[in-house]
Amino acid sequence: MADVAGTTKGARAAWRVPRFDWTMAVFVLLAVLLVILIVSPLSRLVIESFSDPETGGFTLQNFVDVFTRKRYMTAYWQTLQLAGVTVVMSVFMALPMAFAVSRTDTPGRGLMYFAVLGAFIVPPFLGAIGWILLAGPNAGWINQIWESLTGSEEPLFNIFSMWGLAFVIALNVFPLIFIFATSAFDLISSEMEEAAAIHGAGPMRATWLITLPLALPAILGASMLVFLETIALYGTPALIAIPARFNVATTQLTTFFEYPAKIELAMAFSVPMVLITIVLLVAQRMMLRGGTVAVSGKGGAREPMKIGRWKWLFLGHGIAVGLLAVVLPAFILVTTSFSVAWARPFGFDNMTLANYREILFEQQTVRDALWNTYTISLTGATVCTALGFVIAYMVIRKLVPMSAVIAFLTVSPVAVPGIVLAICFYAAYAGPPLSLYGSSMLIIIAFVTRFLPIAFVSCASGVRSMNPELEEAVRIHGGGRFRALAEVVAPVLKKSLLGVWILVFVICSRELSTAMFLSSYQNRVISILTLDLSEQGEYEMLAAMGVVLLVITTAVVAVGMRFLGRDFMLRRN
Structure with missing residues (x-):
């Protein structure tokens, strides 16, 4: 049983x-x-x-309306111009810093790193506000100092321009290029540079002929991301481009929501922006999969490059970028936050909580x-x-x-x-x-x-x-x-x-x-x-x-x- x-x-x-x-x-x-x-x-x-x-x-009338209206096409063109200039400025800011931090014996590399981190933390709209207070054509602090020193009524800087807008955006987005470039430089062995030095090439020539070409795919990929970030940004253009009467795609999009709202036109206007984004993202992926040692290699021995007096130039460049991207905007924001009237000289009679x-x-x-x-x-x-x-x-x-x-x-x-x-x-x-x-x-x-x-x-x-x-x-x-x-x-x-x-x-x-x-x-x-x-x-x-x-x-x-x-x-x- x-x-x-x-x-x-x-x-x-x-x-x-x-x-x-x-x-x-x-x-x-x-x-x-x-x-x-x-x-x-x-x-x-x-x-x-x-x-x-x-x-x-x-x-298809929505697309016809978008592509036949001069104002809309001007916004596209000015957006591409702005993104191109921003990419160039960002590369100029980030690339020397990335090279100095990753490959050289430049002093103060930790300060450069924290400058990049600070630029990432500062929101784009706050950076724009800081530079409006610093370089506004009428009451900006830099222009006030310039006027008091020279007596000139012409402002030294006018932030309300395409160049001013590109400059402010670049100060916010250059960390993207720094991150990608540093990652690429870190993966490149210094043996090839040492071989070039044995054959008589100086450190800068070896960098130009060997290091930069190996890191180029990563730099170009990061540049594409900066381009995309620029064409998609709204806050900084809203604060600077609108007063400058410089119409870009993102500020143009807001006009479609003025009464009566034109959702269909807004969507049709957005399609080219999405297509550009997709094309550049695909190109960036393909570029980073190109098989170069900078992207896919394991790297080798990396000894800091001794660059002599050049290190002081790199250090000065890093300090300048840190001042422009973080220190000056943060200083003017803090100073203004304790001011009775921001346009007046800062002093005890102008301080308040x-x-x-x-x-x-x-x-x-x-x-x-x-x-x-x-x-x-x-x-x-x-x-x-x-x-x-x-x-x-x-x-x-x-x-x-x-x-x-x-x-x-x-x-x-x-x-x-x-x-x-x-x-x-x-x-x-x-x-x-x-x-x-x-x-x-x-x-x-x-x-x-x-x-x-x-x-x-x-x-x-x-x-x-x-x-x-x-x-x-x-x-x-x-x-x-x-x-x-x-x-x-x-x-x-x-x-x-x-x-x-x-x-x-x-x-x-x-x-x-x-x-x-x-x-x-x-x-x-x-x-x-x-x-x-x-x-x-x-x-x-x-x-x-x-x-x-x-x-x-x-x-x-x-x-x-x-x-x-x-x-x-x-x-x-």
Whole structure:
């Protein structure tokens, strides 16, 4: 009887229905959510651009209107001009610094590194405000000093020009070229340079003939990213280009939302910007896969190059760039924040704490903007990091069908400029049935979508480096994939996840382009309020608000540097 009972029990166990794997169901649900999150708003770019505003039917008239209007074509042309000049200026700023830090015995290399980090931390709109206060043609401090010294009524600098705009943007985006160039220089062995020196070539000649050609693909790839960043930037052009009457693509886009809004024209106008972005991103990928030692090699022995008196020139260049990008804008912002009137000479009779008292205790609008900024940034960074981590695990371990498609969709927002992505979300979710316009939820969703590629790529790199045997051990002992993810993968990658969270948090707190069309009076963030205060001429209050923003952001970055290393913000994955 015991044998029969045992046999029956074994037969029942053999025919028992397998336990449903809820883990896989959740992963599939996340994959569907990702498709909806990205495909729905981005599809509106195509749908609306070919839609007739009156009948809703298919039409090419929107593109005809865009390409036959002189004002629109001028905006395109001036945007390309601006991006080209910005790239040249950025290369001039970043390349000598990258070479000095990576390859030479130049002193003060740590200061150059922190200058680059500072330029990344300072939001573009605050840098623009700083240079308006410094080099405004009428009351800028530099021009006031010039007038007092020479008596000339002609300003020394006029920031309200195409060259001034390109200069200010370059001071903000040159870290991109520095990061890529430094990574390339670090991978080049110094043996070839030493061989050139043996044959009589000086350090600068060896650099020109050997080092730079090897690093050229990375430099050109970074230059393309700077080009794309420039054509997509809104905050700095809004502060400088509009007063200069220099129309660019991003400022032109805002005119389509003047009453009555012309969503179809805005979408049609955005399509060429997206196509340019896609072409340059593909070219950049192909260039970085060219197989040069600068990009794909392991590197070799690297001894700092002794460059003699040239090192003082490199040091002077690095100090100059640091002063222009970080020190001077930060100094003028701090000084203005304590001033009664920023245009008057700074002295004890012009000092006050009233600006800080007003923004922290009296101005409800500013307090709400600060609260909205950090609430949205905290939520967006947390959701973005968690979602990027789970999707990266799902894709790298191939837990769902079509993992390659999921990965492609996750990184696809990279090809859409922030201001265009904001228009897509406005078209998709602002109206019925969801009617999310005016809610912080819409901004958070847009931020998560836009910065998800950063989280995904970083987390995928970490997951790929882990041996899956650790997770399989958990499953062998009865644990599910979520348990393996929570108790094995996440703890191993906790530093990487913290780095991703801080990076996304900093970017969200300074983001303007994506928030431009999605915020209302009730949920304005600091970047949007900056534009409003600038238009009202409230530079003293604006500067105080900017200083508070910088202090909080710098504190967050300092915590990251303490736990993750000083270069975690400037690593290239």
